[in-house]
Amino acid sequence: MRNMNITKRIGIHLVLMLLIVWAAACDNGKEQAGQVQSDSASSTATTSDGSRQQTEGTDRKPGNEKVGSPEQKRSYTHNFGTIEVSATPKRIVGIYMDDFLLALGVKPLTQTMYGKRHLPYLQDRIGDLPVISPGGINLELILEENPDLILLAYPTYAQEGRYELFSKIAPTYVFTGEDNWRQTLLTVADVIGKPEQAESWLNEYERKVAAARDSLKKAIGDETVMFIRFTRAERIQIYGGPSNFSADVLYQDLGLKPSELVKKLAWGEENSAPVISAELISQFDADHIFITYDTPTNEDAQEFKNHPLWRNIPAVKKGNLHEVEMFHWMNDGPIANSMKVDDVLKALLK
Template sequence: MLAKTNKAAALALAILLVAALAACGGKSNPEVSSSPAPAAESLSAPPSASSSEPSQETRDDGDTRIVTDEFGEVEVPAHPQRVVGVYVEDYLKALGVTPVAQWYHPLWGKQDYLDLDVPLFDTTGSIEALLSYNPDLIIVDGSVDKEKYETYSKIAPTYRLPESVLQSSPDILKVVADVLNLPEKAEQVIADYESKVADAKAKLESAVGNEKVAVVRVNVGEKTLALFGVKNRYAGVIYTEFGLEPIRMAAEMTDFQSIISEEVIPDLGADHIIFIPSNGSWDTPEYQEDFKLLDSPLWKSVPAFQKGNIYKVERSHWQSGAITANSMKLDDLLRLMVK
């Protein structure tokens, strides 16, 4: 009788132990994250050379997203609030986002046309200076190599624009908007821009036709002249998108720009010339000696000078290829060329 009682007690104890182990197995370990790891099939394929949008994970963890930039995958805030856009502030402004700082270069200045009332970040100084602005996202353009990228990434999650989109301002805008989680805003900005271009292009064609146009920068300090080619990221848009005809030298250039000697001036054959100062403004006192390059008698043989089609424009938006700057170039052309 006692043996039977002992067996029953042992069996009951074993059942209790099994139940206890099962209960423990159902509890989460408090030291291990309960967030599920992303499944491999949930990741979008890396962007192809023609893709203009960063790939993203389909999971929504509420606070962050995974996007793919030039150097790989980056975890960024789902809704960034304090953004730094080094050389891409134009796109931020177009999307209605005010950066917490604006890039600045001691020699080049800043993009004055954006009229941003924010602190300046000296791009020639220490990147760690950005810490004082407490950014939660940094977006950089193609000028940032892997080494600088890694330094920026120590400050905040950093997205580097893919090389495949750098030649197109609408494509860059789409990418920046996607990283900011504002894709619909980009669609509206691009639609408005394309409508404006189509209307202005028709007016320019009617006013200018096939007359040849050149864009020349006066490099102050160096006292040289730079002819911008059709592939120039700043001014090439007036040919590729706005429909103006480049002079032969600009059309045949493979480089972004070419320094031309005074002896070449009579060969330009331009009916219209747009001049840009490399720094300051046309009224800056210390650059007046440099601007005397435009007083050379050699210019008298150029059709643009003979016809009075000489246009001196503000430098900062003409030395940017971003979408707001391009829209402002269009405004200049309509004002100067369409009578």
């Protein structure tokens, strides 16, 4: 184990006794993959002249303040408290924040698991790092990594006294999961002292999607699109909008047109990803259907692919069914979204 203040280590190991209670609580919680969002809580930063700046929620524009020397501390207030961080923390644990950190050129100390599986779309960037499962977070592993900063994607990871456990290891910032991914990226970049990298990444992404919109408009015009997730026979979801981690890319960034069924069943803030029954398959009216399978080789998935209703809908008969990889389509980080754009272009620019 790396060198660490003995008193701090003893205190942390004592609170680790609470892990039994914590693990039981985590197992009962809903595993959240994707849709990583940012904190709408207020934040304050110390500027180079020593003054304080404070803004509320998504009105905050991270990166506007000037980062000073490495010794300078900046404070950030979120829903669980206030933290102080150095200008550029080096050792960072980010639970379900891997995508955001890697987009900013920062390799975290650990990698987040999706259930019991790695996130394959990040493996070439993240390598063989120690794994963290949100369903039962190993605090002792995090302690051994000796981080300067911990980022938690969702409040559920910090509730029921768990925030205090994280805070005994390192300053911990908790996101609310409510803001869009662009704001999340800006907030992460601000907290870790890399605002320029976030602005650069977003500018490049906007150039990419602007070019993609033009190409897609020429290729398919007003043809409609829908996105479906197949988890198991009794859990088929149709994803709508106007905002979630597929709609943001399909219908906002790329300007594609949702089908009438999408707008009827899955449009609105309250129910943008309803579970539907197989009986509705015959009503699938989109010109192009993107579909992802949680486990494409299992028996349920194979039966679904061979379902007579499924095989006879217009998009399938025309060869406009596009299978996409679940892990990045069900995540909402900047890298995942950029890969979705690539998938759409590959599918629709024939």
